[in-house]
Amino acid sequence: MGLGTFLTKGITTQISFLKTLGPLFLLNCFFTLPIAFVQRDWIVFEPKVFALHISAAIASIIAGYFIFVIIVRSSASISSISSTLSPAVALVLAPIWLGTTVSSLQVVAVIALIAATLYPIRSSIPGLRLGKTIFFTLSAALTTGYVSINVAMLAYEGVNLSETFLVRQIIAGLFYIIIFPPRGLTKSDLLKLVQRASLISVGSVASVYALQGGEIILMVSILATVSLWVLIFESIASKRIPERSTIIAALIAVLGIISLRFVS
Numbered sequence: 085m086g087l088g089t090f091l092t093k094g095i096t097t098q099i100s101f102l103k104t105l106g107p108l109f110l111l112n113c114f115f116t117l118p119i120a121f122v123q124r125d126w127i128v129f130e131p132k133v134f135a136l137h138i139s140a141a142i143a144s145i146i147a148g149y150f151i152f153v154i155i156v157r158s159s160a161s162i163s164s165i166s167s168t169l170s171p172a173v174a175l176v177l178a179p180i181w182l183g184t185t186v187s188s189l190q191v192v193a194v195i196a197l198i199a200a201t202l203y204p205i206r207s208s209i210p211g212l213r214l215g216k217t218i219f220f221t222l223s224a225a226l227t228t229g230y231v232s233i234n235v236a237m238l239a240y241e242g243v244n245l246s247e248t249f250l251v252r253q254i255i256a257g258l259f260y261i262i263i264f265p266p267r268g269l270t271k272s273d274l275l276k277l278v279q280r281a282s283l284i285s286v287g288s289v290a291s292v293y294a295l296q297g298g299e300i301i302l303m304v305s306i307l308a309t310v311s312l313w314v315l316i317f318e319s320i321a322s323k324r325i326p327e328r329s330t331i332i333a334a335l336i337a338v339l340g341i342i343s344l345r346f347v348s
Contacts, residue, residue: 085287086313109257173229
C-alpha cells in the first residue's frame with residue numbers, strides 16, 4: 085500500500101487524476117479475479133448486504149477523490165495522513181456499529197501511534213492550514229475509516245473476501261468512468277496505472293483478509309503506518325538516508341502496534 089501510494093504522485097504529475105480513478109478501481113478488480121473464481125458464494129443482493137456494498141462504494145468514491153486531490157496539491161506522504169487518522173475513526177465507529185469494546189489502553193496506544201506517524205511529516209503539515217486541504221484530509225480519513233469498518237460488518241454478514249473487495253471497486257470504477265471517461269490515455273499511461281493497481285490491490289486484499297479475521301482497531305492501526313512507508317520510499321527515490329524523526333517514528337509505531345496486539 086505504501087509503495088502504491090508513493091507511485092501515485094508520479095502518475096498525477098503526468099495524467100489527469102480524474103481520468104485515472106475509474107481505470108484504477110477496475111484494474112484493482114483485475115488482479116483480484118483469481119480469488120473470485122475460487123470464492124463463488126456471493127450474496128451481494130441480500131438487502132442488508134447490498135446496502136453495505138453501496139455505502140462502501142460511495143465511501144470509496146469520496147475517499148479516492150480526496151486522496152488524489154491531496155496528492156496533486158502536495159505529496160504522497162501528506163495524502164497518507166487519511167490512513168494515519170483512520171484508527172481514530174475506528175475507535176469511534178467500532179463500538180457503535182460493531183458492538184466492540186474499546187479499552188483505555190487501546191486509546192492510549194492509538195493516540196501514540198497517530199502521533200508517531202504524523203511527526204515525521206510535521207514540516208509539511210502547515211500546508212494543511214488551507215481550509216480545503218483540511219476538509220479533504222478529514223473527509224478522506226472518515227471515509228477510509230468507514231470502509232475498514234464496513235469490511236468487518238460485511239464479514240459478520242458472511243460475505244467472502246472477493247465479494248467484499250470487488251463489488252465496491254466495480255461500482256466506484258464504473259462511476260468514475262461514466263462521469264470522467266478516460267479519454268486520451270496512452271499505452272505508457274496504462275502501464276503506469278497497471279503497476280500502481282497491482283500494488284494497491286495486493287495491499288487492499290491483504291487488509292480485507294486481516295480485517296475480516298482480526299481485531300479491527302489493531303488492523304486499522306497497522307494500515308496507519310502507510311505514511312511511514314511512503315516517507316521511506318521517498319528517501320530511497322531521492323537517494324538519501326531517512327531522517328532521524330522517520331526512524332524514531334517507525335520504532336514508536338512498531339511498539340504501538342505490538343502494545344495493541346496485547347491489549348486487544
